[in-house]
Amino acid sequence: MKNVVIALALALGLPFLGLLLTFVYVTSPRWAEADYDNLITYDTYPAGPANPETLTIVTYNLGYLSGLTNQQPVERDRQHLDTHLTTAIATLKSLQADILGLQEIDFDAYRTFNLNQQYAIASALETPYAAIAVNWDKRYVPFPYWPPQAHFRGVTSGQAVLSRYPIRRNDRLVLPRVPSHNPLYEAFYLDRVAQVTEIDVSGRPLLVINVHLEAFDQPTRRHQTELVRQLAEQYAQRWPVLLVGDFNSDSDRPEEADHPAIDTLLTSTVLASALAPQTLAQPQGATFPADQPQHTLDYIFYTPATLELLDAGVVTTAGQASDHLPVQAQVRFRSVSPP
16 A cells, blocks of 8 residues: 555656746746846947937837747748848948847847847947846746747847947846736746946936836836836936837827826926827827837937937838837937036
């Protein structure tokens, strides 16, 4: 009888132990957490001109350059991704951005053939300074759920700021998660991050906050937006601030009809949208989806008290390199900054 009990325990326990060890392995990080907010300098590239009269700012959700197939259960070949990388680089070169905020960028991922997209873009643009903020670091992710061959194996990705001017500080602030008691959901949750960088523009500090907010849960997205607004307004008491990124919110989306999260920022008395408010519900202000833009999910906010807006718009020449379109703006420092 004792042998039967032992055999039964082994028969039931070993598979469970195997599943537990597999779960621990696939959800474990690939990078050391200390590398999640690295600052990088490429000494071979020249810095931007001293005392620039204007600064060109761009924000772009790359969707890891999967184009319109982002979040679709399909396998992508290398040519598919290389073509989109070429298109994205050509567009970004034409914009001659001084500061570039990127979201959904892969640093080392099976799905993008382990190409460091941050390095590929920085080297192509000859951008001397970079800062990263990792928000997803897993050995295996069962997404997009089915079929298994479309699952994401090792993925380390997140956000990045590229700059022609020195980045003095890079803080990675993890925003509140969607409330959940599901351990599977918690284990595979994509962290939402506010990346706070301090950039030295010829001796003048500029705070750039790069975000990618919650996409699916409206209360969490609203809460994250409120926190980001508080953060930006707090920094604005001392410095000029740019708040850029994918906010996953639009005033005219049906799922946000009761209280769009983005209104939290559009009603700020400290921050202003570079895209004119009257264009946000119009095709010329839409950034998603890239083939037939209907919604403005990507924004550049600035502090009018310390920065003057000269021009802004959605960049349609990026085509379908991503499922989002970039947004660009030209600003300049006002002559008097707050103490």
